[in-house]
Amino acid sequence: MLHFFSASTGIVNSRKAIKYCLETALVTPGDLSCDLIVIHASIGHDFDQLLDEANQLSPQAIVVGCTGAGVVGKEGSNEQMRALAVMAIKADHKSEFTVTYCDNIRGHNSYEQAHVMAKTLKTHNDQVNMIMLLASGIDIAADQAIKGIEDVFGAETPIFGGTSSDNSKAISSFQFFNQHILERGAVMVGFADPTLELVSGATHGNVPIGMPFTVTQSEGNQVFELDEQEAWPFLMKKLHLPPTTHPRETIAIAGLGERIQDELIEEYGNKMILRVIVKISEDHKSFYMPVDCPVGTQLWLTKRDEQRTFDGLDVLIERLKDDMGSRKLAAVFHTDCVARGRMLFNKISKAEILKHMQKPLVGGEDIPWLGIYGFGEFTLLGGKNHFHNYTTSIYALVRS
Amino acid sequence: MKKLDYGELEEMVRDLQARVEKGITIEQDLINTKNELDAELNRFRLMQRYSSDALKAENLDAFCELTVEYFVEIFNLPRILFLERDENEKQQVLAHFGLKEYEDILDSTIDESMIAAGKNSIIREGDGRYSLIQKFGLQEAIICPICDKENRCTGIVVAGLKAAEIIYYGSIEEKVSDSFALMTQKVGGHLQILRVNDRLKQGIAEATQELESQAEELKRSNKDLEQFAYVTSHDLKAPLRNIASFVQLLNRKYEDQFDEEAKEYMLFVLGGVRRLNNLIKDLLQYSRVNRIDVGLEHIDLHDVVDVVKTNLMEQAQRESAQIHIKHLPMLRGNYSQMVQLMQNIISNAIKFNSEGIPPLIEIDGGETPREVYFSVKDNGIGIDAKHTDKIFSIFQRLHSPDEYEGTGIGLSICKRIVERHKGKIWFESEPKKGATFFVQIPKNLKRI
Numbered sequence: 001m002l003h004f005f006s007a008s009t010g011i012v013n014s015r016k017a018i019k020y021c022l023e024t025a026l027v028t029p030g031d032l033s034c035d036l037i038v039i040h041a042s043i044g045h046d047f048d049q050l051l052d053e054a055n056q057l058s059p060q061a062i063v064v065g066c067t068g069a070g071v072v073g074k075e076g077s078n079e080q081m082r083a084l085a086v087m088a089i090k091a092d093h094k095s096e097f098t099v100t101y102c103d104n105i106r107g108h109n110s111y112e113q114a115h116v117m118a119k120t121l122k123t124h125n126d127q128v129n130m131i132m133l134l135a136s137g138i139d140i141a142a143d144q145a146i147k148g149i150e151d152v153f154g155a156e157t158p159i160f161g162g163t164s165s166d167n168s169k170a171i172s173s174f175q176f177f178n179q180h181i182l183e184r185g186a187v188m189v190g191f192a193d194p195t196l197e198l199v200s201g202a203t204h205g206n207v208p209i210g211m212p213f214t215v216t217q218s219e220g221n222q223v224f225e226l227d228e229q230e231a232w233p234f235l236m237k238k239l240h241l242p243p244t245t246h247p248r249e250t251i252a253i254a255g256l257g258e259r260i261q262d263e264l265i266e267e268y269g270n271k272m273i274l275r276v277i278v279k280i281s282e283d284h285k286s287f288y289m290p291v292d293c294p295v296g297t298q299l300w301l302t303k304r305d306e307q308r309t310f311d312g313l314d315v316l317i318e319r320l321k322d323d324m325g326s327r328k329l330a331a332v333f334h335t336d337c338v339a340r341g342r343m344l345f346n347k348i349s350k351a352e353i354l355k356h357m358q359k360p361l362v363g364g365e366d367i368p369w370l371g372i373y374g375f376g377e378f379t380l381l382g383g384k385n386h387f388h389n390y391t392t393s394i395y396a397l398v399r400s
Numbered sequence: 401m402k403k404l405d406y407g408e409l410e411e412m413v414r415d416l417q418a419r420v421e422k423g424i425t426i427e428q429d430l431i432n433t434k435n436e437l438d439a440e441l442n443r444f445r446l447m448q449r450y451s452s453d454a455l456k457a458e459n460l461d462a463f464c465e466l467t468v469e470y471f472v473e474i475f476n477l478p479r480i481l482f483l484e485r486d487e488n489e490k491q492q493v494l495a496h497f498g499l500k501e502y503e504d505i506l507d508s509t510i511d512e513s514m515i516a517a518g519k520n521s522i523i524r525e526g527d528g529r530y531s532l533i534q535k536f537g538l539q540e541a542i543i544c545p546i547c548d549k550e551n552r553c554t555g556i557v558v559a560g561l562k563a564a565e566i567i568y569y570g571s572i573e574e575k576v577s578d579s580f581a582l583m584t585q586k587v588g589g590h591l592q593i594l595r596v597n598d599r600l601k602q603g604i605a606e607a608t609q610e611l612e613s614q615a616e617e618l619k620r621s622n623k624d625l626e627q628f629a630y631v632t633s634h635d636l637k638a639p640l641r642n643i644a645s646f647v648q649l650l651n652r653k654y655e656d657q658f659d660e661e662a663k664e665y666m667l668f669v670l671g672g673v674r675r676l677n678n679l680i681k682d683l684l685q686y687s688r689v690n691r692i693d694v695g696l697e698h699i700d701l702h703d704v705v706d707v708v709k710t711n712l713m714e715q716a717q718r719e720s721a722q723i724h725i726k727h728l729p730m731l732r733g734n735y736s737q738m739v740q741l742m743q744n745i746i747s748n749a750i751k752f753n754s755e756g757i758p759p760l761i762e763i764d765g766g767e768t769p770r771e772v773y774f775s776v777k778d779n780g781i782g783i784d785a786k787h788t789d790k791i792f793s794i795f796q797r798l799h800s801p802d803e804y805e806g807t808g809i810g811l812s813i814c815k816r817i818v819e820r821h822k823g824k825i826w827f828e829s830e831p832k833k834g835a836t837f838f839v840q841i842p843k844n845l846k847r848i
Contacts, residue, residue, distance in 0.1 A: 010473065011469075012469045012472040012473050012497075013469055013497075043568055044476070044478055044568075044569075046498075080473065080476070081472070081473075081476040081478065081569065082472065082473070082478075166568060167568055167569070169567065169568050171567055171568065209417065209420050210413070210416075210417035210420065211413070211417065240418075252428050252431075253428050303420070303423075303427075304427075342435050342438075343431075344428075344431060345431070346431065346434045346435060346438055347435075347438045347442075
């Protein structure tokens with residue numbers, strides 16, 4: 001059986017911060033031993049110090065994690081330059097989880113890299129029943145990565161997690177595996193605790209604006225033309241911004257919507273699944289989507305609707321509670337889009353969003369919670385693995 | 401109303417869409433502005449928290465560490481240098497954050513030109529001082545002096561970013577200057593308080609150390625003296641015994657041949673030998689009180705007084721003294737020392753009698769929840785209050801040996817015994833109205 005413990009802090013000294021988190025999470029200052037540590041840190045932390053200190057404090061533990069624009073713990077959210085959240089996991093048996101990583105996953109090789117990693121997990125442990133994936137968020141074809149995993153484990157094995165981010169600048173984000181700091185990597189954790197099940201969901205509150213535009217030229221996840229015009233200048237014109245604009249300036253306002261199948265609309269609470277652009281070509285003419293974007297795809301500019309954001313969250317949490325039934329909540333992993341942090345919400349709204357999320361779900365209990373503001377989210381929709389952007393995605397691990 | 405054609409309708413839709421799309425960027429601008437205000441508020445909230453935390457810092461190191469960490473948190477600037485400057489403008493690094501690799505040069509990187517303006521300023525590429533911050537890897541820095549009341553620079557705080565960090569966090573904005581200056585001012589205030597506290601603590605520590613050292617020296621000197629007194633008196637005993645024996649022999653054998661004058665001299669010699677013998681005996685007793693380990697037992701003070709009465713029988717009879725005992729408690733102490741204590745006090749009570757008035761001595765006692773006490777009251781010559789301090793000191797005599805024989809050690813021995821029993825001894829008296837000596841000993845002594 002896996003046992004979960006979490007803590008988060010705004011302590012700026014990286015060594016002190018990880019020590020505080022482990023001591024707070026594991027309660028016993030003298031004994032910080034655990035088997036797996038999942039770290040989420042904002043980009044300003046000294047990662048070498050974080051990983052080294054984690055290793056010194058809990059030498060037998062495997063350390064995985066990634067950076068985000070901020071972190072979320074049961075203590076609340078923190079998007080400061082140096083924020084840290086940790087989930088420490090103790091396993092009754094070593095076979096209850098397995099971990100692997102790669103150091104070079106990009107748009108063009110996402111399928112292959114994910115496939116190799118999945119095979120490694122499967123070789124180590126064929127009892128894996130859910131997979132946590134933390135991957136680079138700047139240049140990944142997330143749907144291809146999902147396919148790579150599904151081709152090994154089958155489409156019914158749930159994948160959850162997200163893509164790492166920096167502080168919304170879309171320059172570089174980092175992933176961690178033990179003492180390795182990866183810039184274009186991915187880590188995969190296969191959970192094989194038969195007593196655990198995943199109850200998850202995603203929601204966003206954006207609505208489409210006006211008429212859609214159509215992808216008229218693309219290759220994989222690179223979009224060259226929209227409505228037969230150079231894609232990036234076209235999009236920037238729509239937003240009254242110059243074509244020289246870096247995508248980081250547009251994350252909050254250029255969420256592109258793609259219509260989902262009708263049968264998924266009710267569960268999702270929205271007709272649109274959203275895509276974020278964090279990379280453009282060097283000539284500023286084309287841009288990269290986080291998933292394949294074939295010719296003919298219709299895309300909408302979308303706009304945040306605050307009421308729908310809150311309502312959608314309430315509906316999601318109610319659904320998760322229904323799905324959980326009487327089963328006991330063991331831990332919550334949580335991926336939020338960077339754009340749902342301070343980029344789009346002020347401090348009060350952000351706190352309100354978290355309250356709508358955490359309070360009804362944990363019902364006053366001290367449930368370990370580890371969240372991150374990343375560039376994208378891997379979350380089931382209609383029972384199938386999907387990659388999302390701009391959502392709040394909740395992954396509740398329940399004990400059957 | 402004019403009917404619009406499709407072209408016009410399409411134009412209107414486009415116009416509406418453009419307005420909505422423009423609305424998105426405007427809304428985002430508003431959110432950004434609100435977030436900037438949030439950030440500013442957060443800075444002040446953190447500064448307030450800093451003030452409270454800084455006061456709790458246990459020492460200078462803890463304060464400096466706390467300070468640089470707060471600078472990082474408040475200003476989102478990951479490299480901090482905190483210097484102090486003394487009267488001779490010599491700089492020392494108090495703390496730094498994120499500059500470990502430049503540790504060796506940090507105290508010499510900031511020169512007068514960087515703080516010449518006397519207020520905080522931002523240094524960027526193109527600034528004449530740029531090369532100085534480059535020495536420790538910074539691309540941009542905000543530098544602010546800490547000034548005392550006389551506007552003398554007593555310290556400097558430098559906060560900055562490396563080039564790679566500017567890509568993530570942006571350039572240092574002019575608008576943080578005021579709050580940075582405010583924070584630096586706070587730091588200066590706290591540093592001053594800490595320095596004053598440190599000086600006071602150091603003064604107290606030095607004074608305590610001095611006192612301890614003096615006490616230790618005194619203790620050692622006392623011990624040496626005791627040892628000296630013990631060894632001297634012990635070694636004097638044998639030759640004195642020889643002198644006494646031979647003088648007595650001489651006196652017995654040649655008494656008939658001595659004329660009156662020689663007999664008188666012989667009496668002086670014998671008297672001198674006796675007094676010297678008493679002195680040596682008392683000195684030995686005095687030094688023995690603390691020298692030897694003694695056991696404790698439950699003592700009935702009635703028994704002690706009985707023994708003392710027997711010991712002093714001859715003196716009591718000679719002076720026609722009467723000793724009345726009222727009530728005496730049990731106590732826990734060393735039997736021999738209690739006999740010595742009681743004997744010295746009673747012996748004095750008999751000795752210092754008023755001429756023509758037989759000594760009347762009353763011994764009484766009792767107990768409180770924590771102590772037992774007893775008193776010895778006499779009707780003798782009494783003691784002037786001005787001698788209070790003198791009376792328990794060794795070799796202090798209030799009367800000449802011609803008036804009252806004695807060594808001046810008896811009450812010092814009493815004081816030593818009582819103090820070894822962790823108790824108190826004092827007296828109440830008026831001249832010619834007798835004296836009462838009080839002794840108080842704690843109950844349940846475990847060891848002495």
